[in-house]
Amino acid sequence: KAGVTQTPRYLIKTRGQQVTLSCSPISGHRSVSWYQQTPGQGLQFLFEYFSETQRNKGNFPGRFSGRQFSNSRSEMNVSTLELGDSALYLCASKLTGGAEYGYTFGSGTRLTVV
């Protein structure tokens, strides 16, 4: 059974550009969440999608957005990149229910903004 797949693994972008990250959840998982991981702030929740609807959003500026497709695959987009957006972006999926049912995480996309 394939795990959560994130592409690409690494990205280098220039300030001001935009970027799109992709996440394919475990087959049958309909909930997809995104987290940002940095040495200073640790793991922070970005947003969660279920059945193509955003159900919850973290405290990030509007430059961070996402969407989910009918096959549960998800993308997140960051526009007008800033140096501080450099981070490991993690995607996680789960079957249904609340977070208490446990998430499976992907390996992440490491974004470097120069």
Added chain:
Amino acid sequence: AQRVTQPEKLLSVFKGAPVELKCNYSYSGSPELFWYVQYSRQRLQLLLRHISRESIKGFTADLNKGETSFHLKKPFAQEEDSAMYYCALSGRGAQKLVFGQGTRLTINP
């Protein structure tokens, strides 16, 4: 406000010694608590959750609502336990996890 505090950024113990990684939380309702682990060059993975009261790889964690703590314990550390450990909290039915800053555990031979 939801908050998870892991007071130790680094913890180093010798193989065979007991291990305790501390986690304190702040939450107004009934929280669900988890421990996640990230081994070197591997993805973040669920180690255990309080709701299932299980022991995984010899680790246990007890939710103490009076002290708002969820410390992770293992009686005899093994070298393969070296990893980054994150305590996380969720509200029942909530759709997000709130993580602590993590504790890097190193087991010395």
